Amino acid sequence: MPADTTARSSSWRNSSGDSGGITPRSGPFLLRHPSVMVFIALLALFTLGVTILSEGFGIGAISTSFVKTLGKTLCLCLVALAMDLVWGYCGILSLGHMAFFGLGGYAIGMWLMYARTEIIVVESLAAAELPPTPQEISDGIAAQIFGVVGASEFPPVWAFAHSLPLQLAAVVLVPGLLALVFGWLAFRSRVTGVYLSILTQAMTLALSLYLFQNDSGLRGNNGLSGLQNLPGLGDMPQSVVSIWFLWASALALGAGYLLCAWIVSGKFGSVIRAIRDDEARVRFLGYPVEAFKLAVFTVTAVIAGIAGALYYPQAGIINPAEIAPIASIYLAVWVAIGGRGRLYGAVIGAAFVSLLSTWFTGGQAPDVNLGFYRIHWVDWWTVLLGLSFVAVTLFAPRGIGGLVDLIAERRHPDRHGADLGPDQGALREKEADQ
């Protein structure tokens, strides 16, 4: 289609003239990408501010539960970042990243639950006349953990639960391997676009249905609980622990942002954006499209797993409902509202929507009295969210991030030609220039 090609090449010229002078093209990574520095600085300021205002380390202006909410929000921002990388940059609308997030949570939750129960069991057995045998301890822990689903033996998946390093490895390996196998299967058979979305949704559904069973070995719909208590630190107040997790979450978010910015800034980033815009053309140019997609899918699954491992100790409980497909859909909603195809957009979207959700569904939002009907936001928030999501998709495909463009007067160059591709939400023109 020659007309399309002409339009594109002309738009490249336009855009290179538009923003060529803003960022230096050489030098250290952070200097080349001032927005990353700004983000890291803001994140550091935020963390410092919360620490000073917290109950555990500062003046106590912010309650511990709100510190936990903020810490959890940072984890959600991290998984939104992963979603943005895989969707906004690579064009894979994955509805499985909250499943990877949950798997990370389950992996760390198993150790937290095992270690804490072990301490309790050993303490209770210490009072007995004879010192306990390893078998007795293990039986005691199993009875404590699995009594609720009517079992008393450890299922095979708990084989490594006693070891923190192994479970930490599982946080990375389980989502990573699942994404690798699933992605390999899906990409090699050229499942793309909406089909891939549906397939990932099916994977998520299968996983959550599996975990809902009592004999899945992960306590069925009871899930894992009591995760907020760190084993061995029983006397440490939650106000302090919550700040530790806030720091860890902030650190992970900062590192994740750096990683994602680094990935999308180089040649690798150019290729995955090209895959998003025209997969067939990239393949014809000789790039192994499937390998690129698989790499992005797996890396983002690992990031999601790490985010989950940090989130659930703060939430305290994880159950299969957290993995249900709807969670992954909400993740897509956050990224879309924030503005996909730009990293800060994902962070803004996740933070904005999840905090707003907490506020509305927590019952803090004042009811609106229409005279004939009283709107309880607890009931109507989801309706509002769904409809505003439709509105964002229709009228503001660039999301909140689009406001930044408006302020910075960075707009799409005027183009006269065919639509460039399936995904208008992203700033292809600007990116082509980087």
Place this chain on the structure above:
Amino acid sequence: MTRILTALAACLLLLAPAPAPAQDDGISEIQALLQAHRELIEDSSRRTIGPAIDALADSGLPAAQAVLERWQAKEMYQRESDGLFFFAEEAGEDDQGEDLLTLYDIATGEELETVLEDGMDQLRPNSGIRGMMGAALVRFQLKDPDPAVRLGALDAIGRDAEPSHLPALRAALEAEDDPDIAARMDRLARLLTIQFSEDDAARIAAIESFAGDLGVDVRATLNPLVRTDLRVTEGPVPDDVDLARVLTPGTEALSKVDAYEELVDADLAPPLIDRDAQKAALVTHLADGEVAGIQVADLNTEATRDMAYAELVRRGAVEAAATQSEIDDILAGFSFYEVYTATSPEVVAAAVSALQAIDRSVAFNEFLDLALDALSLASIYFLAAIGLAITFGVMRVINMAHGEFIMMGAYTGYVVQQIIPDYTASLIVALPAAFAVTFGAGVAMERLVIRWLYHRPLETLLATFGISIALQQLARNIFGTQARPLTSPDWLGGALTINDVVSISYIRIAIFGLALIFLCVFLFIMNRTRVGLEVRAVTQNPAMAASMGINPDRINMLTFGLGSGIAGIAGVAIGLWAKVTSELGQDYIVQSFMTVVVGGVGNIWGTLLGAGLIGALQKFIEWFNPSNTLAAQTYMIIFIIIFIQFRPRGLIALKGRAAEA
């Protein structure tokens, strides 16, 4: 009912004009018979009364049935002065306040006189004796002129058979002229032959006649014949036993613990001591921080605990006992096997082979039942997916709110049912109403949202997600979170029972029929109408279609409305089958998309095949693990993911230009 009829029949007999032939001394035959067994009757014990009841039942006297019935009903009295038996009814009180009885003759039923109750003894048979009388009465009922009474008697025998019924049944069979009842009698007679006959050849013949019969009663009769006893001997299994099978400890049939308990029961091995008991024994002998010379602190492994216990045994402080670790060695020296308890090996062999034939027949019928289940599940998936086959398959619009349209249809059915209380009428109104509501919703959605996103499929997916979320919450706000019932009319209740194993509920048949109708409607509209032609044209090439004078906007709107409307009707059907909740659509959306994708996008036959495949697959996985439908769904989805590897374009892939559209 039976009893009343019997009583009526008895009265008729009694009122018959011919009086019973009286004997010389004025005592009727029946009275003489009762007098002959007078001591047994007076003794009234379950163990001894048998001959008296049998004599009555076998006497062939016309009054015998009435006597048994009224005796059973505690209406028979004995005169203390001469020991004669009478029927009697209470007749109020006389002037002195004494209770009175009216006496009736037991042979003719004629009213005799009214006497004081003092001189009469009421016969009060206990429940055991009354049961024996009931069994004896059955013989009379078998020959009753009323077929209902005869059937009732057959039921009674089927519930509680005893040897004496067999000859009665055979006798009744000869006289029976109703073929249906005769067939039932014959079947029952054969069952009783298996149970009670002394003649092994007859039993074997009867057993063989039941090969392949699905009746539960047959299995209940045959199973006692193949009952087995667990035996254990040291060394190999002896040759001279009627061996059923050899068991290996540690298998599913016989766990090691059970096998060991068997040994302990037979005094062939010392009792097992479990960890807790061992620990308790060690604690009792704890002294000076050590047990049997071993430091307490060292007793933190099972090996040292076993050592300490062995030492205690050696010192004679505790009983010798096997520990868990010794079980295997002890068990290895014994063989465990089951022997048949029934006496005649030939009968057992016949029963075993008959049961095998029955098992094969049951397995075949279960397979048939499973296939029917799979078919009905497939038609539900097909119903849920057919709307999607239009919007997604033909128009290529991803509508994630499709499940919510199904839900809307179901709730429409519920609302209609609140307004029109008659279930049949409300169903007839609900189907078009659901179509209208969801058609409207579909058209509105297409106009407001989807038409702006035709070239951006991922964004369509997102926007319809938003609508789906909003609609679900809206339904929750309006109808609440609890499930709402959508009651099916009476004529859809119940099930079509083909035999004891295979049955299918009418509602499933109706859903199957509805799915077939929709298939035909879809094919007709797409292939035989102007609209269908235009839809196909617009789908394949909108620009070309437009230049041919077709209005693509209108066609898209109509097509989307049609797909949504069908989802609404499917919602009513699914609502009748399942409960109506706001999550109703969610439960079907992924399966529906899978159905369309597995079948092959853009081809209704593919959707049909896909639904069949997914339905069958789910049912068969459930069959392997019936307790767990969640696992079945999980494995099915995994299967689909793998399936798509091999046929990424589905079972029926479009070829040529249509595939690129």
